[in-house]
Amino acid sequence: KAGVTQTPRYLIKTRGQQVTLSCSPISGHRSVSWYQQTPGQGLQFLFEYFSETQRNKGNFPGRFSGRQFSNSRSEMNVSTLELGDSALYLCASSLDVGNTEAFFGQGTRLTVV
Amino acid sequence: GESVGLHLPTLSVQEGDNSIINCAYSNSASDYFIWYKQESGKGPQFIIDIRSNMDKRQGQRVTVLLNKTVKHLSLQIAATQPGDSAVYFCAETRGSGAGSYQLTFGKGTKLSVIP
Numbered sequence: 001k002a003g004v005t006q007t008p009r010y011l012i013k014t015r016g017q018q019v020t021l022s023c024s025p026i027s028g029h030r031s032v033s034w035y036q037q038t039p040g041q042g043l044q045f046l047f048e049y050f051s052e053t054q055r056n057k058g059n060f061p062g063r064f065s066g067r068q069f070s071n072s073r074s075e076m077n078v079s080t081l082e083l084g085d086s087a088l089y090l091c092a093s094s095l096d097v098g099n100t101e102a103f104f105g106q107g108t109r110l111t112v113v
Numbered sequence: 114g115e116s117v118g119l120h121l122p123t124l125s126v127q128e129g130d131n132s133i134i135n136c137a138y139s140n141s142a143s144d145y146f147i148w149y150k151q152e153s154g155k156g157p158q159f160i161i162d163i164r165s166n167m168d169k170r171q172g173q174r175v176t177v178l179l180n181k182t183v184k185h186l187s188l189q190i191a192a193t194q195p196g197d198s199a200v201y202f203c204a205e206t207r208g209s210g211a212g213s214y215q216l217t218f219g220k221g222t223k224l225s226v227i228p
Contacts, residue, residue, distance in 0.1 A: 101162070
């Protein structure tokens, strides 16, 4: 079966702009989590969605938001982009909330210039 | 501060030898500990997990050991192969109270296999 699909793979944006990233989880998976990966901070949890509800949120400013649709697909949005938002954004899907076996997509590489 | 950390940033191992990747944690309330492997250009891939009330768990060529006394986690890879070259992350989960489990990752150890 198809894995986790993230689009786009690469993105270049200008400071101050906003961006929307998309994630399609594995079919049948209902939980979607988002992570930011940078060389300095490593992998950091952004938020988790299940049944269209945000279940958990990491320590990121309100400029970072997300949502989940009824088909479990998820989007995350970053507004008023800053240079420090340049990172690999990873989406992970799991069968259910609390399932430790999360399957990650290849990520979206965001560069803010 | 970060509750999961790694002892060594890089590890070089001869092909065929066993690899041991270590991880220290500080949160005694963690429910599960998990190892992920990330190859260049790819997202992390689940390897194996261990529940906090266990000491050892084995998978295919991998063994995870948990020492709660010293809050130490290790991943042992038997007969290391070139395909094992990657960055390995330990992660821990704890419930948020809303039925959600947040993964907290360590910085990662880069494993290089020498042919």
